[in-house]
Amino acid sequence: MSYKINVPLEMPPVPNQKSRNASGFGRIFEAATDASTCGCRCRTSKFRQRLTTTTILFCLVMLVFLFMVQTKISPSGGLPIISPMAYRFPADASQLYPEPTGSGQEPPKSGGRRLAGSPTAKRKKKDELTMTTSKKPKLKIPKITTEMKESFKKLQLIIDNRQAIDDIPDKTGLKRWIKKTTSNPTVMDLNNVEFDGNLTSFERFHAAISQDELYAKDSTLVDDLVRDMARLEIVRVVQKEGGTQLKLIIDYDNGGQALFKPMRFPRDKETEPNHFYFVDYERHNAEIATYHLDRLLGFRRAPPVAGRTLNMTSEIYALADQNLAKTFFVSPAKNLCFSGHCSYYCDTSHAICGHPDDLEGSFAAFLPSTDIAPRTSWRHPWRRSYNRRRKAAWEIDPDYCELIKETPPYNKGRRLADLMDMAILDFLTGNMDRHHYESFKLFGNESSPIHLDHGRGFGKTKHDEMSILAPVYQCCMIRQSTLRSLLSFVSQPGGRLSKRMRKSMSNDAVAPVLLDGHLEALDRRVHKILAVVENCLKTKPSTEVIIFDEFL
Ligand SMILES: Nc1ncnc2c1ncn2[C@@H]1O[C@H](COP(=O)(O)OP(=O)(O)OP(=O)(O)O)[C@@H](O)[C@H]1O
Numbered sequence: 001m002s003y004k005i006n007v008p009l010e011m012p013p014v015p016n017q018k019s020r021n022a023s024g025f026g027r028i029f030e031a032a033t034d035a036s037t038c039g040c041r042c043r044t045s046k047f048r049q050r051l052t053t054t055t056i057l058f059c060l061v062m063l064v065f066l067f068m069v070q071t072k073i074s075p076s077g078g079l080p081i082i083s084p085m086a087y088r089f090p091a092d093a094s095q096l097y098p099e100p101t102g103s104g105q106e107p108p109k110s111g112g113r114r115l116a117g118s119p120t121a122k123r124k125k126k127d128e129l130t131m132t133t134s135k136k137p138k139l140k141i142p143k144i145t146t147e148m149k150e151s152f153k154k155l156q157l158i159i160d161n162r163q164a165i166d167d168i169p170d171k172t173g174l175k176r177w178i179k180k181t182t183s184n185p186t187v188m189d190l191n192n193v194e195f196d197g198n199l200t201s202f203e204r205f206h207a208a209i210s211q212d213e214l215y216a217k218d219s220t221l222v223d224d225l226v227r228d229m230a231r232l233e234i235v236r237v238v239q240k241e242g243g244t245q246l247k248l249i250i251d252y253d254n255g256g257q258a259l260f261k262p263m264r265f266p267r268d269k270e271t272e273p274n275h276f277y278f279v280d281y282e283r284h285n286a287e288i289a290t291y292h293l294d295r296l297l298g299f300r301r302a303p304p305v306a307g308r309t310l311n312m313t314s315e316i317y318a319l320a321d322q323n324l325a326k327t328f329f330v331s332p333a334k335n336l337c338f339s340g341h342c343s344y345y346c347d348t349s350h351a352i353c354g355h356p357d358d359l360e361g362s363f364a365a366f367l368p369s370t371d372i373a374p375r376t377s378w379r380h381p382w383r384r385s386y387n388r389r390r391k392a393a394w395e396i397d398p399d400y401c402e403l404i405k406e407t408p409p410y411n412k413g414r415r416l417a418d419l420m421d422m423a424i425l426d427f428l429t430g431n432m433d434r435h436h437y438e439s440f441k442l443f444g445n446e447s448s449p450i451h452l453d454h455g456r457g458f459g460k461t462k463h464d465e466m467s468i469l470a471p472v473y474q475c476c477m478i479r480q481s482t483l484r485s486l487l488s489f490v491s492q493p494g495g496r497l498s499k500r501m502r503k504s505m506s507n508d509a510v511a512p513v514l515l516d517g518h519l520e521a522l523d524r525r526v527h528k529i530l531a532v533v534e535n536c537l538k539t540k541p542s543t544e545v546i547i548f549d550e551f552l
């Protein structure tokens with residue numbers, strides 16, 4: 001770090017001036033020395049006064065500087081503010097992307113392959129100005145009026161009132177609950193697969209996937225899995241086929257696999273206002289954040305995702321198959337880059353570049369292989385048109401939900417309520433890219449959907465896209481457990497979603513995962529969902545609006 005201090009100094013002509021042409025600190029130092037030693041040599045008191053002032057000023061600047069270093073004050077208040085310039089000249093931004101903390105492991109040595117002219121695989125010094133040591137900046141709290149408080153209380157009363165069960169005309173939900181208490185089969189139960197010996201975290205994750213959720217509430221295995229994805233040695237890298245954007249399949253040395261989505265731009269880069277949702281890039285941090293959000297909402301339908309910074313030379317290029325390795329190059333800024341092969345964003349102009357060869361990304365735990373657990377892909381009924389001019393049916397037909405309610409698999413069972421949950425998750429993140437969703441074939445229509453592909457969330461901090469909530473306001477439906485989670489974010493002391501998200505993500509290796517604007521948007525959006533529910537309750541009885549299809 002260099003500090004340029006321009007202190008205007010008028011040096012009087014001194015005889016035998018040998019090195020008086022020094023500048024900056026040199027000049028100030030000489031002036032200070034002169035001031036303390038000149039004694040009777042000084043001609044005027046005015047000059048002596050000026051020198052003394054300069055010396056005091058210099059000392060003050062040094063004191064402030066030392067104080068800042070001591071207390072680790074960063075000019076951004078602890079959060080890295082990455083300017084687009086810093087992104088274009090990544091060498092300047094390298095300290096903003098800290099290594100995974102506390103991994104206790106050296107990065108694996110390069111497997112021998114190195115691209116001529118590529119940056120050396122020197123690990124950068126751990127940034128001292130990390131979130132862990134600096135004070136957390138305060139988040140803006142959304143205003144809650146007395147009227148809002150009253151309505152939250154009313155909603156809470158409705159879901160707490162177990163008498164409501166008696167009012168339910170259709171008791172299938174109740175039957176489902178009874179079934180759930182006795183049976184929530186796992187993928188491995190239905191396959192009659194038994195593991196023996198010590199299971200890896202990846203195997204334990206696969207073994208425990210059940211009809212209702214990918215992992216259990218308060219599961220510690222998921223924390224192990226996230227830690228392993230962020231630390232284990234990588235042994236092989238290939239590109240994942242399909243989809244619009246570049247993704248890599250990462251093989252770990254213990255046999256586990258993860259889906260890697262690389263960082264494309266800095267966290268403060270918002271979606272271009274003129275971009276349609278379908279041309280927006282994916283954000284690796286949105287994948288990480290949505291996993292945490294899905295968990296906090298109590299869904300547990302998104303595979304665990306960890307952040308990690310890779311060394312592109314030793315952890316991607318050296319381990320890549322020929323197909324992928326061919327697409328690597330060194331950019332004019334001397335950063336290592338690759339473009340991969342895919343249908344839209346895989347050319348030199350959309351290449352993924354390191355800083356200079358460090359690359360941050362998201363690592364999503366791979367689901368069990370489709371040989372063991374085949375999946376069905378469903379077209380989302382509220383899918384957008386993916387066309388600049390055409391509107392989707394749900395945007396035109398006000399009774400669209402009535403149609404869907406009669407269409408299998410939404411005409412019975414849990415699935416329609418699942419779509420409401422998905423809409424709530426997507427509205428909170430701002431993800432408009434829910435074209436399809438998948439579920440495990442083994443569980444039939446009783447399967448919970450799997451929440452995948454969240455890279456297009458968290459693009460706008462100031463805009464709340466209400467149309468993402470269309471399933472909720474068109475059907476006027478919400479699961480009681482989801483409503484309960486949302487209410488806990490507004491009524492429990494210290495329970496604000498922004499705070500809980502920040503805490504949940506604080507241990508991630510690439511924390512802070514979300515900038516404050518996105519965290520604040522979450523709180524604002526919770527209120528907007530509750531307002532939609534409240535509005536529904538004005539026209540429909542609570543027994544129709546609030547779905548009691550499970551009892552937590
Ligand atoms: N954790 C995972 N484990 C196994 N398969 C996965 C996982 N995540 C995603 N997939 C599979 O990879 C496909 C592509 O992933 P994803 O949708 O995240 O990428 P994408 O490039 O954004 O795709 P699209 O352009 O279709 O939106 C998914 O449809 C899914 O079948």
Ligand SMILES: [Mn+2]
Pocket residue numbers: 282433453455456
């Ligand atoms: Mn996608």
